[in-house]
Amino acid sequence: MNELEAGNKLLKLTDEEWFQELGKLAASIGSDAFHRNLLHLFGRCIRNDSGWVIRYSRVAPPDVMYTSNVSDEIVKFYQEKCVHIDPFSSFWKMQGRPGVLTLGEITNSMPESTLYTKVFTAAANISDELGMFFSTVGHCCYGVFLEREKGIFTAGDVRRANLIFPALEGFHKSHLGHLFNNLQCTEPTKAMELLRRPSLILDRHGVEVFATESWKAAHDSDETIDSMLQTIDPNESVQTISTKYFLLKTELFDRDFSLAPGGRIFTLEPKPSLKIVSDDYHAAAANLQTLTRRERQVLSLTMRGNNTGQIAQHLKVSKGTVKNCKLRLYRKTQVNTERSLVKKFAPFFPSP
Numbered sequence: 001m002n003e004l005e006a007g008n009k010l011l012k013l014t015d016e017e018w019f020q021e022l023g024k025l026a027a028s029i030g031s032d033a034f035h036r037n038l039l040h041l042f043g044r045c046i047r048n049d050s051g052w053v054i055r056y057s058r059v060a061p062p063d064v065m066y067t068s069n070v071s072d073e074i075v076k077f078y079q080e081k082c083v084h085i086d087p088f089s090s091f092w093k094m095q096g097r098p099g100v101l102t103l104g105e106i107t108n109s110m111p112e113s114t115l116y117t118k119v120f121t122a123a124a125n126i127s128d129e130l131g132m133f134f135s136t137v138g139h140c141c142y143g144v145f146l147e148r149e150k151g152i153f154t155a156g157d158v159r160r161a162n163l164i165f166p167a168l169e170g171f172h173k174s175h176l177g178h179l180f181n182n183l184q185c186t187e188p189t190k191a192m193e194l195l196r197r198p199s200l201i202l203d204r205h206g207v208e209v210f211a212t213e214s215w216k217a218a219h220d221s222d223e224t225i226d227s228m229l230q231t232i233d234p235n236e237s238v239q240t241i242s243t244k245y246f247l248l249k250t251e252l253f254d255r256d257f258s259l260a261p262g263g264r265i266f267t268l269e270p271k272p273s274l275k276i277v278s279d280d281y282h283a284a285a286a287n288l289q290t291l292t293r294r295e296r297q298v299l300s301l302t303m304r305g306n307n308t309g310q311i312a313q314h315l316k317v318s319k320g321t322v323k324n325c326k327l328r329l330y331r332k333t334q335v336n337t338e339r340s341l342v343k344k345f346a347p348f349f350p351s352p
Helices: 014-029 035-043 074-083 087-095 111-124 154-179 188-196 211-220 225-229 277-292 293-303 308-315 319-333 338-348
Strands: 050-056 065-069 099-102 128-135 140-148 201-204 210-213 238-242 244-254 266-272
Touching: 014 035, 014 154, 035 050, 035 065, 035 140, 035 154, 050 087, 065 074, 074 111, 074 225, 087 111, 087 140, 099 154, 111 338, 128 154, 210 211, 211 225, 211 266, 225 244, 225 319, 238 338, 277 319, 277 338, 293 308, 293 319, 293 338, 308 319, 319 338
Parallel strands: none
Antiparallel strands: 050 065, 050 140, 099 128, 128 140, 201 210, 201 266, 238 244, 244 266
């Protein structure tokens, strides 16, 4: 008996216990346990041997969020060998629609399905999968899957999955809405105001998950925003930098934040009046546009007080590479020393 069924019989949709389980799912909206509870309820309705929750994106590899009755070895095998041949991932990239889908429905419909059945299902000792796709925002969705070791999911199983899907999708949408309304930032008292400010959410691959209209408008008005985004240190949780017109603040999400696990949120705030000559400031802003990604990284680390050796260690390159990069920075920004470089770009990197 697996964890999904955990000593419990399969539920009929008229059973009192079904409504009790549905209530538990509703009570977990907005919490880290939501998708685990969603998988558990799905598994109480249809016979299965194991289950997965996977976050899919149209532009990034699948991300395993949770499994039930699946060994660590199989999860690792999927992550290392199978993320690029997962036919459910290919389905989402091509179709991009929520709903119920079985492995049998897409078998032989795309090259990935043939490889997947030969490689992954054989290694995982499963014969069929039944999944539900729940849209999030941007390019992403959540796939919640049940697996069987023997036999296939029947037409009756698929009908039942389709019957409960609208209710589960409604809960999922409520969960996402709760997350948006309670996004954690460095000032929790302002969380409810967050989405009224220019805000951007990127997942851990740097893929856009969500952007407010005010962010898009600010992005169009300030050409230095993209440049400064590339100076963010991925290892620092909370950072503040400056663009031409805004203060750009960013904070890491933890791995359990289901909207963008391990991703980042960025917000823009009006910047205090400049204390430097406008012409100098605009020249520095223009310089930013000419820098490569590596040059911006070196600039960012220099502005944070790192020496050449520390920068080399941080970027996993040689000291010589860093020195050459700094020379290019000096030439492009028309300065002769690191001190002059720091002075020129100080307005973009306010002190913590």
